[in-house]
Amino acid sequence: MEFTQAPAVMIADHAQLTDPVWDNADKHPNVVQFVTPARNISCAEFREEVASVASGLREAGVKPGDRVALMSKTRYEWTLIDYAIWAAGAITVPVYETSSAEQVQWILSDSGAVACFTETAAHSALVREFVNTVWQIPDLPRGTADFERHRGQADDPATIVYTSGTTGRPKGCVLTHRNMLSDIGNAIPVLPRLFHQGSSTVLFLPLAHAFARLLQIGVVQGRVTTLHTADVKDLVSDLGAFKPSFILSVPRVFEKVYNGAKQRAHADGKGAIFDRAERVAIAYSESLDSGGPGFALKMQHKLFDKLVYGKLRAALGGRCHSAISGGAPLGARLGHFFRGIGLLVLEGYGLTETSPAITFNREDAQRIGSVGQPLPGVSVRIADDGEILAKGEVVFSGYWNNVEATKEVLDDEGWFHTGDLGALDSDGFLTITGRKKEIIVTAGGKNVAPAVLEDRVRAHPLVSQCMVIGDRKPFIAALVTIDAEALPDTPLTDSDLRARVQEAIDEANKAVSKAEAIKVFRILPRDFTEATGELTPSLKVKRAVVMKEYSDEIDAIYGS
Known part of the structure; x- marks a missing residue:
């Protein structure tokens, strides 16, 4: 099967991701583009700030085509720096602020980054081992007012996004201005209720991830008034106060x-x-x-x-x-x-x-x-x-x-x-x-797609994560973690907890044949987290890590 949709827009050969910033400032200077705790930032003010930081980068020796890393939580300055790097003709290399020293070293060395923006003193100390030029937010480079933004080609690289990956070293995905402009440019016409002037959103996912980055580009192109928030603990209050019309x-x-x-x-x-x-x-x-x-x-x-x-x-x-x-x-x-x-x-x-x-x-x-x-x-x-x-x-x-x-x-x-x-x-x-690559083939030769079962088990209020196992084993089993926030005030006994999880297993098994059904499950002592290595920054389970970490439990399931 194959299905094709005709393009809604065509990207010009000289198009740049900074074009909407300059166009918005010319045509809609007073529209509020971003809201921060300190102030509202109009389209005209955003262009001024982008130009100022881009000019500072240029005066610091950053040249078109240079890679500049950015290691920070989601905040207004992340977006400002991203667009300033593009306006200077350079290439943004996002780094998750939760990255380990080894990951940071690999990304900075592999990309050949000439400089790095950081958010904390700890980040700055870490990256200074690998790059000479470091700017810590909010202390950004500022240049002269007389600035002419870089006008390159649509096929020039705009960013190198290192995929966190569930196995192996991260690989740097090179995305061009055309790639990203085509994605958002073709999405906006068929999402008219979302991306338009007067619409609003709260951006809280990590901007180091391509998913949130696409929204960032969309809110600028569509002049969507946007609030950045990095702390999910503040999300409920931010949503209540800001009252967005849509979220990602x-x-x-x-x-x-x-x-x-x-x-x-x-x-x-x-x-x-x-x-x-x-x-x-x-x-x-x-x-x-x-x-x-x-x-x-x-x-x-x-x-x-x-x-x-x-x-x-x-x-x-x-x-x-x-x-x-x-x-x-x-x-x-x-x-x-x-x-x-x-x-x-x-x-x-x-x-x-x-x-x-x-x-x-x-x-x-x-x-x-x-x-x-x-x-x-x-x-x-x-x-x-x-x-x-x-x-x-x-x-x-x-x-x-x-x-x-x-x-x-x-x-x-x-x-x-x-x-x-x-x-x-x-x-x-x-x-x-x-x-x-995650298809499980049981000892009996049955092919099993774990996602079908895992999604259904995770739907239970008490379950946080579920990882289905059974490759080359006689039957399918599952490792389950509990969402501590969902536990009732009155503690559950072990048997009560197992009974509740069994409900989730039974519900999931309705979606598959008997040969594909989960026969045995184990409740693990703690949840999977990024800090302990079982989750990627985008919250995908690293199956190989879990298999190694809980090999004893797996052996016990199969009597190894």
Whole structure:
């Protein structure tokens, strides 16, 4: 199967990511582009600040084509520095602020970075071992007012994003101005409710990740008023105060919103009401795809909108009508639940190598449970072995200094091999079915895609992570971690906890055959975290790390 969408826009050969900054300042100088705790920043002021820092970079000796690293949490200065690097003609190299010394050394040395921006004194001390020029936020280089931004080619590299990867050393994905402009330029026309002047959002995901970076480019191009926040602990209060019209998030945040609301309802003795409201929300959403709700369902939905749904929307600020979800599977259940309460969650799919979005759902073309249709200008093909292939201007030009790795994923016809498995329906909606390299083959020869089971187990309020195992083993098993925040005030006994997790296992097993079902599970003593090495910065499970860390538990499961 193959499906292609005609491009909505074409990128000119001299187009640059800084073009919207200069255009907005000329045509809409007084529109508020960014909101910070100290002040509002207009389009004109943003251009002035970008030009000032870019001029400072140039005076410091940074030349077009030089790589400049940026190691910081999400904040306004991250966006300012990113655009200033581009205005100077240089290439941004994002570094997660949680990166280890070894990872930082590799990224800075492999990219050949000539300078680095940091956020903390600890970051500065770390990177000074590898680069000579370091600027610590908020002390940024400032140059003369007389500045002419660099005007390069659309195919010039704009950024090198090192994929965190679930195994091995990070590889540097080279994304050009054309790659990123094509991605957002073709997304904005089919997301009219989101990216426009008067719209607003809170940007809280790490900007070192390509997913959040795409939103950053979108809010500038669409003049969306944006608040940056790095601390997820402040997110609820920031949402309540700022009242965004849409947000970008990952499924784990949506799961926590849902699980937290359900937990509070049950703790307050209103569990039965919430559970009924949940069923009505899902049924209401499902009915929208099959002729619409009947009278009785409409009345129930209206009642629960007053009792439950309105309060959930209020937690997001009360004005939030849409959300974009990516980075991991959301699942049909959560998608229907949130649409049923009045929040349209538009799930998409892509990889760092594809700038990153290649498919997404949109308001007028949505199929919950899928990751949507190809972006305008993108072709998606399903190979004979089920692998998802992508082609278009959004596909990267290759890995930095790594020709062999590039050849492994880019074929002679320009198709990018994602490593993911999926299926296309007749309307071009893509469904992800698993990861090619993560397919489990049991001792009996049964092929099992872990994602189907893992997503369903994680849907349980008490479960944080689930990793399905069983490669070359006689049966399928699972390692499960518990979400400590979801535990009830009254401690559960071990048997009670196992019984609750068994409920999640039983529900997941309904989606597969008996040969694919989870037969045994182990509850691990702690959750997976990035700090302890089991999760990537984008919260993907490092399967090899978990397998090694918990080899004793795995051996016990299989009697090794």
